[in-house]
Amino acid sequence: MDLVQDTCEKALRFRRLFREGTSMRAWVLTIMRHHFFDTRRKRTDAMAGGRCVLEEFSEWAYSAARADQICFAKEALRLAVERLPEEQADVFWPTLGGATREECAVLSGVPKGTVGTRLHRARSFMRRACAA
Numbered sequence: 001m002d003l004v005q006d007t008c009e010k011a012l013r014f015r016r017l018f019r020e021g022t023s024m025r026a027w028v029l030t031i032m033r034h035h036f037f038d039t040r041r042k043r044t045d046a047m048a049g050g051r052c053v054l055e056e057f058s059e060w061a062y063s064a065a066r067a068d069q070i071c072f073a074k075e076a077l078r079l080a081v082e083r084l085p086e087e088q089a090d091v092f093w094p095t096l097g098g099a100t101r102e103e104c105a106v107l108s109g110v111p112k113g114t115v116g117t118r119l120h121r122a123r124s125f126m127r128r129a130c131a132a
Contacts, residue, residue, distance in 0.1 A: 003039075007032040009073045015131050024127060080129035088122035091115050 010031050011018075018027055084092065091104045101119070105112045 003032060003036060006035055010035065012073045012076055012130055018131070076130055080126050083129060084122060084125055088118045088125065091118045092122035092126075095119055 007028060011028050014031075018024065081089075090108050091101075094104050094107060095101070099107070101112050101115045104115045104119075108115065110118075
């Protein structure tokens with residue numbers, strides 16, 4: 001599976017473990033690092049056991065439990081995104097796609113500082129919405 005997608009899913013599933021006042025970025029990167037090493041270890045174990053790694057991942061990817069987890073994560077994100085105010089969504093989505101703050105400022109027609117404020121508020125809103 002995709003490392004980023006699995007990391008987002010785990011972050012949403014274990015969002016109650018995130019401690020306010022700590023770095024969200026560091027927390028998510030720790031989840032990603034642990035997942036990466038767990039996956040590598042599983043791959044090594046699977047090779048040693050004679051079982052194909054792709055078989056193992058495909059069984060898990062098509063399992064009912066996996067489908068339920070994906071549906072839950074998608075629904076949580078969909079609900080949070082629907083409630084995101086429009087002026088914040090206008091800067092949140094482009095930056096999520098890789099646009100810089102300067103590019104968002106040009107697209108939105110607002111100063112770069114305003115983009116930064118809206119982006120901060122959008123991220124805070126999404127964090128609170130997903131933690132609820």
